[in-house]
Amino acid sequence: EAQVTQNPRYLITVTGKKLTVTCSQNMNHEYMSWYRQDPGLGLRQIYYSMNVEVTDKGDVPEGYKVSRKEKRNFPLILESPSPNQTSLYFCASSLDGGYYGYTFGSGTRLTVV
Amino acid sequence: DQQVKQNSPSLSVQEGRISILNCDYTNSMFDYFLWYKKYPAEGPTFLISISSIKDKNEDGRFTVFLNKSAKHLSLHIVPSQPGDSAVYFCAATTSGTYKYIFGTGTRLKVLA
Numbered sequence: 038e039a040q041v042t043q044n045p046r047y048l049i050t051v052t053g054k055k056l057t058v059t060c061s062q063n064m065n066h067e068y069m070s071w072y073r074q075d076p077g078l079g080l081r082q083i084y085y086s087m088n089v090e091v092t093d094k095g096d097v098p099e100g101y102k103v104s105r106k107e108k109r110n111f112p113l114i115l116e117s118p119s120p121n122q123t124s125l126y127f128c129a130s131s132l133d134g135g136y137y138g139y140t141f142g143s144g145t146r147l148t149v150v
Numbered sequence: 151d152q153q154v155k156q157n158s159p160s161l162s163v164q165e166g167r168i169s170i171l172n173c174d175y176t177n178s179m180f181d182y183f184l185w186y187k188k189y190p191a192e193g194p195t196f197l198i199s200i201s202s203i204k205d206k207n208e209d210g211r212f213t214v215f216l217n218k219s220a221k222h223l224s225l226h227i228v229p230s231q232p233g234d235s236a237v238y239f240c241a242a243t244t245s246g247t248y249k250y251i252f253g254t255g256t257r258l259k260v261l262a
Contacts, residue, residue, distance in 0.1 A: 041193070068248065079156075079239060080194070080252040087248060095249055127193050134248050136182055138196025 039064045043128050043142035050118055050149055058113045058145050060128030068131040069111040070095070070139065071103065073124040080127070086111055087134070118149040153177045154242050156253035164261050169227040171256050173240035176221065180242040180251075185214060185225045188237045188255070197238075198225070230260045 041062045050056050062069065070085040072095075082095030086105040100122055102114040111130075115122060125146050129139035155174045163169045173183075181202040186194035200207040200214045200223070207214050213226045227234055237255045 070248075070250070072252075077254060079154075079254040080241075082250050082252075085248050093248070096251065129193070135184075135243065135250060136201075136245075137199060138184060138186070139194075141193030141195070143191070143193050 041142035060111045062130040066130035070129045071113050072127045120149050123149050154251045154253040156256050160257040162259045163230045166229045169230045171225040173223045179244045182243050184241045186239045235260045
């Protein structure tokens with residue numbers, strides 16, 4: 038089944054403790070992206086990647102890092118999480134840069150206390 | 151500065167009637183627009199897109215209209231079904247940038 042898989046689905050962590058949210062796609066898509074969803078703010082793009090080793094900042098990149106060492110994986114790294122990074126995170130992938138839609142994962146709900 | 155706005159947080163429609171969801175944008179550089187549907191506890195699902203060279207795109211029950219002069223797009227769902235009850239997001243981008251700006255969403259409730 039073609040899909041984007043994120044792990045974990047739920048995570049509670051403490052301020053300052055580094056964490057990684059993994060994302061993997063099995064569709065051989067070149068484009069991948071991370072979003073966060075917050076009440077009243079919709080979805081905001083954090084980072085995106087056009088191919089292996091090619092990444093760029095989205096609208097809200099502060100406090101996040103990404104890497105794209107393999108085509109299928111695009112992990113999101115929070116080096117020192119803070120409570121304002123409590124959010125619902127989505128990873129997505131696309132064959133064409135998203136013009137015909139991204140395929141989204143099921144989401145990771147992160148709480149930073 | 152909200153470049154993509156969905157001014158109606160919610161909308162209720164009777165089953166079988168038309169649902170019209172609206173979206174306004176401010177950035178004249180946007181040339182590609184998309185609609186996504188989102189159910190609770192799931193990721194968004196792509197519905198339909200439109201390029202700025204068109205003013206209408208249709209896919210089954212879903213039609214997107216683009217009015218470039220007004221910087222406005224709308225999604226029409228005809229006929230509406232209870233399974234269409236979800237949050238709908240519009241999104242916009244400028245070709246070649248791969249940066250997407252989403253609206254805040256409209257929660258559609260289709261009443262049986």
